[in-house]
Amino acid sequence: MTTNPLDADRPPELPRSGRRRGNGGGRRRDESLMVPDAKFESYYGRNVVKAPPWKEEIPTYLFLGGLAAGSGLIGAGGSARNLPALRRRGRFAALAAVALGGGALAKDLGRPERALNMMRTMKLTSPMSVGSWILAAFGSFASVAAAAEIGRELPNQDGLLAKTLRVVDPPAAIGSALFSAPLAAYTAVLLSDTAAPTWHESYRELPFVFVGSANAAAAGLALIMSPAGQNGPVRKMAVSGAALELGAGQLLRRNMHPLVAEPLHHGKAGRLLRAAEVLTGAGAVGAMLFGRNRIGAGLSGVALLAGSALTRFGIFEAGMESAKDPKYTVQPQRERLERRRADGVTNDSITTIR
Numbered sequence: 496m497t498t499n500p501l502d503a504d505r506p507p508e509l510p511r512s513g514r515r516r517g518n519g520g521g522r523r524r525d526e527s528l529m530v531p532d533a534k535f536e537s538y539y540g541r542n543v544v545k546a547p548p549w550k551e552e553i554p555t556y557l558f559l560g561g562l563a564a565g566s567g568l569i570g571a572g573g574s575a576r577n578l579p580a581l582r583r584r585g586r587f588a589a590l591a592a593v594a595l596g597g598g599a600l601a602k603d604l605g606r607p608e609r610a611l612n613m614m615r616t617m618k619l620t621s622p623m624s625v626g627s628w629i630l631a632a633f634g635s636f637a638s639v640a641a642a643a644e645i646g647r648e649l650p651n652q653d654g655l656l657a658k659t660l661r662v663v664d665p666p667a668a669i670g671s672a673l674f675s676a677p678l679a680a681y682t683a684v685l686l687s688d689t690a691a692p693t694w695h696e697s698y699r700e701l702p703f704v705f706v707g708s709a710n711a712a713a714a715g716l717a718l719i720m721s722p723a724g725q726n727g728p729v730r731k732m733a734v735s736g737a738a739l740e741l742g743a744g745q746l747l748r749r750n751m752h753p754l755v756a757e758p759l760h761h762g763k764a765g766r767l768l769r770a771a772e773v774l775t776g777a778g779a780v781g782a783m784l785f786g787r788n789r790i791g792a793g794l795s796g797v798a799l800l801a802g803s804a805l806t807r808f809g810i811f812e813a814g815m816e817s818a819k820d821p822k823y824t825v826q827p828q829r830e831r832l833e834r835r836r837a838d839g840v841t842n843d844s845i846t847t848i849r
Contacts, residue, residue, distance in 0.1 A: 543825060544690040546818035552603035554811040557682050558712070558804045559596030560630070561705060563589045564679035565713025565736070567637055571672035572728060574664070581729065583644055584720045588713070589671065590641040593634045600630075622688050626681040633678045636670030639663055679709035686814060692824050693817035694810075696755045701810070703743035708803045710736030711775060715799025718782060718792040730786040733799055737779035740806065741772060752827045758813040767809030775802030 547553075570585030572578075601610040614631060618624040646660030680702040687698035694701070714733035718726055748756050758764050778798030785791025817823040 542819055543821040544692075544818050546691065546815050547689060549603060549811075549815075552599040554808045556596045556599040556603070557705075557807040557811065559592045559599065560682055561679050561709030561803065561807070562712045562716065562800075563592035563596060563633065563637070564675040565709040565711075565732075566592060566716065567633065567640075567671035567678075568675040568710070569713055569717050569729060569732070570637075570640060571668040571675075574668040576728065578725050578728070580721050580725045581717060584717060585713075586637065586640045586644050586671075588716055588720070589637045590634075593630070593637055597630065597634065622681060622685040626685055629674060629677045629681055633671065633674040636667050636674060640667035640671055643667055675709075676706060679706045686810070689814070690824075691814040691818040692755045692827070693751075693758050694814035696751045696827075697747050697810075699750065700743045700747035704740055704747060704806070704810070707736045707739030707741075707743060708775075708806050711740055711778070711799045712736075712803035714782070715778060715796035715803070718786065718796030718799070721792075723787055723789050723792055726786060726792055730782045730792075733782040733786075733795070734779045737775045737799065737802075740775060740803075744768075744772070744806075752830075754826055755817065755823055758816040758823070759809075762812075762816060764809045764813035764816060767805045767812060771802045771805035771809055773802075774798045774805065778802055 566585045566588035568585075570582055570589055573580070573582030573585055597610070601607045604610055610627075613624065613627040616624065617628055643660045643664035646657050646664075649657045649660075651657060683701040683705040684698075686694040687701055689695065697704075710732055714729040714736055717729040718733065721729065748759060751759075759768060775798070778795045781791055781795030781798060786795060
């Protein structure tokens with residue numbers, strides 16, 4: 496008789512004669528012949544979903560994009576309220592941040608021409624496509640606003656160039672303000688549109704976290720750069736932005752599946768996000784209590800900038816980690832399937848993601 500290495504896994508066979516009978520004379524079922532309940536394991540331990548091939552340039556872009564959006568809003572507000580220091584610093588900060596962020600995005604794409612190729616079409620169902628046009632529109636308005644600011648320093652204010660820049664100044668300020676919120680929020684939509692479980696599950700609250708983080712970061716930079724006598728509006732912006740970021744972040748963790756929220760609390764991402772909460776909260780309190788003092792405003796601004804950066808890097812790290820472990824994908828799916836069956840839905844071929 497031939498043998499097979501898999502024979503050791505087979506259940507023992509019952510003797511052909513002398514079968515035992517249970518109560519009532521019926522045949523007794525042999526439990527060893529039953530197929531055990533299936534327990535999920537990924538195929539050879541591989542990922543169920545593929546993590547995006549993104550590196551440090553992407554969270555850097557997330558932070559710089561938010562900083563640019565908030566700074567553009569500060570520049571527009573300074574123009575509307577006739578606060579020259581805030582207007583000037585906000586406009587230049589917005590242009591510098593959007594330029595550096597665009598450079599980080601182009602570096603991640605590998606070849607600069609790929610960034611230009613993204614502008615060849617516009618697909619409204621693609622956050623990447625819509626976000627590229629938002630970035631381009633904001634960058635254009637920010638560039639014109641910065642040029643108009645430089646035009647204020649031209650020696651010949653009666654010249655054609657100075658007059659032209661004065662004409663385009665108000666539309667540039669309005670355009671920067673209008674595209675600030677979309678620029679700050681679209682990156683959150685971009686992350687939640689992926690299959691990474693932690694990002695995908697946070698699609699309701701993540702845009703609010705990013706908008707609040709953008710305002711806190713821009714207000715922090717303005718606190719560092721602006722004189723204490725003109726930083727009243729940015730101190731209020733720092734407190735409101737930090738409150739929105741921290742409040743939406745807590746709501747995000749509470750509404751997510753406990754297992755999918757696990758990467759936000761543990762490992763590198765957990766450490767980054769805990770530090771971000773401490774720095775953001777401390778920066779907001781410092782801006783509110785000590786913002787009228789130059790040193791207090793500067794320290795509060797540094798804390799707000801660091802907290803915003805750590806928030807972006809922490810959320811990025813959590814999403815990447817959730818894509819690596821199959822349990823974050825499969826266990827919530829199994830629970831949704833069980834709920835569907837409990838509700839009487841038997842057509843399992845129709846699945847819902849959200």
